[in-house]
Amino acid sequence: MAEQNLFEGLAGESRVFKNREKITPHYTPEKLPFREKQINEMVLALKSALTGQKADNIFLYGKTGTGKTACTRHVLAQLDEFIQKNGLAAKAIYLNCRNYNSKYKVLSTVVQDMYPDKDFIGYSGSFIYEKLTEFCSEKKLSAIIALDEIDKVKDLDDLVYALTRANDEIKKGAVSVIGISNMLTFKERLDPRTKSSLCEKELVFPPYNAQELMKILEARAKEAFKEGVVMDSAINLAAAIAAQESGDARTAVMLLLRAGEIAEKEGSAKISDKEVEKARKSVEEQIVFEMISTLPEQQQLVLLSIAKLTIEKKGVRKLKGEEEGILFSGEIFDEYKRIAASYKESPVSTRWFQQYINELEMYGLLSTTASGKGLRGNTRLIKLSMDPKEIRTTLEKQLNQ
Numbered sequence: 001m002a003e004q005n006l007f008e009g010l011a012g013e014s015r016v017f018k019n020r021e022k023i024t025p026h027y028t029p030e031k032l033p034f035r036e037k038q039i040n041e042m043v044l045a046l047k048s049a050l051t052g053q054k055a056d057n058i059f060l061y062g063k064t065g066t067g068k069t070a071c072t073r074h075v076l077a078q079l080d081e082f083i084q085k086n087g088l089a090a091k092a093i094y095l096n097c098r099n100y101n102s103k104y105k106v107l108s109t110v111v112q113d114m115y116p117d118k119d120f121i122g123y124s125g126s127f128i129y130e131k132l133t134e135f136c137s138e139k140k141l142s143a144i145i146a147l148d149e150i151d152k153v154k155d156l157d158d159l160v161y162a163l164t165r166a167n168d169e170i171k172k173g174a175v176s177v178i179g180i181s182n183m184l185t186f187k188e189r190l191d192p193r194t195k196s197s198l199c200e201k202e203l204v205f206p207p208y209n210a211q212e213l214m215k216i217l218e219a220r221a222k223e224a225f226k227e228g229v230v231m232d233s234a235i236n237l238a239a240a241i242a243a244q245e246s247g248d249a250r251t252a253v254m255l256l257l258r259a260g261e262i263a264e265k266e267g268s269a270k271i272s273d274k275e276v277e278k279a280r281k282s283v284e285e286q287i288v289f290e291m292i293s294t295l296p297e298q299q300q301l302v303l304l305s306i307a308k309l310t311i312e313k314k315g316v317r318k319l320k321g322e323e324e325g326i327l328f329s330g331e332i333f334d335e336y337k338r339i340a341a342s343y344k345e346s347p348v349s350t351r352w353f354q355q356y357i358n359e360l361e362m363y364g365l366l367s368t369t370a371s372g373k374g375l376r377g378n379t380r381l382i383k384l385s386m387d388p389k390e391i392r393t394t395l396e397k398q399l400n401q
Ligand SMILES: Nc1ncnc2c1ncn2[C@@H]1O[C@H](COP(=O)(O)OP(=O)(O)OP(=O)(O)O)[C@@H](O)[C@H]1O
Pocket: 024, 025, 026, 027, 028, 029, 031, 032, 033, 034, 035, 062, 063, 064, 065, 066, 067, 068, 069, 070, 071, 181, 182, 205, 216, 220, 249, 250, 253
């Protein structure tokens, strides 16, 4: 009997997916239930751009997976369509600052978008800035620059100042900013002047509850999967897990995607709570590692020093009644300063360092306890909650980019 070809059965149509793309996290759905208010507010803030005036600067914030990126992309796509259709002098540009993390990178990318036929590599910051004001002035154009994950911009105060100042130099036309962040303490860290320019209008994206996530998943599942494949129990469980963790729609969407892949691999044409349960671990891990790779660089350096000390068993000691893998915050700070220097970053003060530790704890990446009396005054004991080797690999890959 001839052996079965390795590709047998793979070229055929999926029994599970109708359109797999639509249940992937980067797909922007047409409808975004439970975000009507935020979308309307964005539209109102942007409407001045339609008449060549400056739109309000908007600051969007909320925890991960609450629809900030999806709503922004949706509104900007609608705006773009309207601008094209009516031949208006307005332009929307979306950037993720994870990839463009400095004033220079942001402005040169914006200007490149304005002059697609020219090449701006290697030009000075001031030349790029002039090109931006020149473009808006000549075309009497209102530009809207959406900066997603804006907390990643290293010289954000300078960037926001430059964009604000551009409005004084552009005679007709304007520049406005949509800033997006999921870092809860980020706004407090800004220079007061940056804060007041950036936050002319603020939009909060609260976490979704289980009921809302169920509705969101039902709609997305209908687009992505064949009829009758996804059982209600699967949707209920995925929504419940995501609501319990953080009200994050990305987790919910990924659980269903992964559950679909598991069903497909196992040759089943049904997705039940069993497949969702199986998907849970891999999704949770993936989400944590994605989160780690998008932390601000300084926090990554702090986390990397903890991972390294844990792996090298340096400074780790077994205290009475304590588990293994415990570090002193002072030792971490020393290691952090060394690592920061090796990446040519200047280390933050101890106060910020403590704040970073607090945030890393809030994200569930580590746990801390006060050392109690007798042990070096008020030092803290810190323990990593994740596999240190995986953390090190993820971070080194990110930091060496
Ligand atoms: N109201 C909604 N309806 C349908 N899908 C949604 C909704 N809100 C979010 N999603 C989906 O959830 C996923 C995460 O949303 P999004 O990327 O917008 O989150 P975010 O707030 O930008 O998170 P982060 O802060 O991590 O960048 C995406 O796949 C998105 O399409």
